[in-house]
Amino acid sequence: MDATFINLMRDPAGVPFFPVVFQGLYILTWALHAAFVLLAIGALGLSVYGSTKQKHDNNWKLFNPHLIMTGKLSVSMLILLGVAPLLFTQVIYDSGWYVANTLSGAWVFIFIYALLAGYMMFYWYSYANKKGTSSNTIIGLISFAILVFCGILMHNFAVESISPTKWMEWYAPNGVIDNSGLNFHIDIIRLAFMVSLTIPVTGIFMQNYSDFLSTRKDFSSEYLAFVKNLGTKLAVTGLLLSAVLFVVWMLKEGLLLHPAVLATIVSVVILLLAAKANKNSYITTAILVVVALFISGVRELIRYNIMSGLGYDLYGYPMNLEWETIIMFLLTFVILGFTGVAFILTMAWKVGKTKGVFDASKDVVVTRLANATLALFIIWTMVYFAWGIFALFKNTL
Ligand code: HEM
Structure with a gap:
């Protein structure tokens, strides 16, 4: 397969500025989107566990509403910050994104309604938790499952958009057109890696939370130590798990020895040491930002390699300086x-x-x-x- 038809599908009006700038902005804004996706899912997931503990444990009783609030705000941030990479991917890789939306058109609709339902249930969960309703755990669990499902759909669109060699086979399996819009393809290792990142991100957030509140007299040091220690455990175990999954994913992509991938691994090790040492969580967060940018960069590297390997010349995208x-x-x-x-x-x-x-x-x-x-x-x-x-x-x- 060559990229003639992908190149033909490009916007004839061209892009308004150098494609490399859009590529950089895509990497930056996707990292921001991912940060809030991971915090939202992680905080919600942990709070569901906390909701089973809070009746008998005062630490959880105080911490759980804060986790729920964090998750709730993060969902709105992830939606807001999802728009930016969406625009940038549509500018420079429009063909891929639109093909994915055609192959999985029904899932795109389902995604919107699922997101609405999942987010509304999150509010319901928040009120139920405030009122101390006994069904709050189950409501939280359903909201969690729906929002994770949204992430799986997003992953499906991302996988489809970087698989041009499969597009014909998916669009017309055995020569018969499938216009159900229900194409669904996942890359289990990539997905598992993305999901695993929720654990360290939530853990590092908890270290931040504890450091931030340590100047307040109305939070006991015992409570702050409880949150911080749990956060450290989550950060360390989560990072170990994510690191293993990342290496397996990179082996599968044949990119393990690529300089950007090696730099990512080094940055993850530094992050692991900083999270474990637990001295200054703000510095740990700054390292996390670097790791997030590397991961976002590696995602883009995979796509760039696939597309340029087929002859899609991203940097030669027609440009109409405006x-x-x-x-x-x-x-x-x-x-x-x-x-x-x-x-x-x-x-x-x-x-x-x-x-x-x-x-x-x-x-x-x-x-x-x-x-x-x-x-x-x-x-x-x-x-x-x-x-x-x-x-x-x-x-x-
Ligand atoms: C609960 C809701 C959401 C979750 C859990 C979620 C999660 C994810 C995940 C896990 C990925 C990475 C997939 C991969 O690389 O394999 C992703 C990518 C992405 N998400 Fe979201 N997302 C959500 C909502 C949104 C929304 C509302 C938007 C847009 C307004 C958005 C825009 C994007 C974009 C543009 C990408 C990159 C796609 C690509 O590179 O092809 N997401 N999201």
């Missing part, structure tokens, strides 16, 4: 985005560090950041519409 789009994107991303995120993070940090109610209006930094975000947002909206209307009339009149 400075207006790029300037607008960068201004939005850097100026509005960074200010807005700084505002939210600063406020969240201060809320968490305060005992009782945090009054943001009395905090100078938070107030300044809030005003700056609001002003920038108003300016951004005006520029966005003015620019859009100008472009529309320039092109049509």
Whole structure:
């Protein structure tokens, strides 16, 4: 098979900037998506276990609602941060993504409704847990199963989009077209590796949680030690398991000795040592960020190798430089985005560090950041519409 038809399926309008930049942004944003996927699933899964313990154990009684809240927020973050890699993959590997959506069209629909159902059940679980309903564990378990199922569907789309040599066989097995949209293909080792990462990510989060709250007088040191020790155990065992699965996956892909893969393994070992030493969890998290970027990079390496091996020239994607789009994107991303995120993070940090109610209006930094975000947002909206209307009339009149 050669990539003639894949190249023909590319967007004739081309891409608005150098493809390598989109590739880099894809790696970055998928790592962010994955971080929240892993935290959401891990926190929810652990809280289901905690919900069976909390009746008799005060540590779990305090920790479980916090885990549930973490998981709940992480689902919204993973959805938000899933959009970015989705856009980037559609820009540079559009043919792969659209073929996957055709082969598994029914699953794509099911994915949306499953995500809605799973997330709503998560809220139900949260309320049931607050009320102390006896069925809360089972509700949490169902929500967990549905959200894991969403991840398996996502994995199915990813596997299909990087398997061009199988597309014809899947689309028309034995020459008979299958338009059910129910194609389903998984790569068990790759999937197991992704799922296993939920354990260390949750463990490292727990170390962070404990360090963060250690400055608060209303949390006992015994409770914080309980969370931290459990987190360390999860981080260490989870990382060992993930490392083994990663090596098996890379052996299967024939990439074990690739420099990027070796660098990933080294970074995982450093992460393991940092998590085990448990000295400063913020540094451990910084190492985790590097590991996540490496893993995301290796995923992209696998796809790049497959596609370029068939003759799909990613870097030769027709380009139609559009400075207006790029300037607008960068201004939005850097100026509005960074200010807005700084505002939210600063406020969240201060809320968490305060005992009782945090009054943001009395905090100078938070107030300044809030005003700056609001002003920038108003300016951004005006520029966005003015620019859009100008472009529309320039092109049509
Ligand atoms: C509970 C919900 C979700 C879970 C558990 C989940 C999990 C995953 C997993 C495990 C992968 C990696 C698959 C692999 O490489 O084998 C993945 C990839 C991806 N996810 Fe999600 N995801 C969820 C929701 C979303 C949503 C709502 C979006 C978009 C808005 C999204 C966008 C993506 C994209 C673009 C990829 C990369 C696909 C590719 O490279 O071909 N995900 N997700």
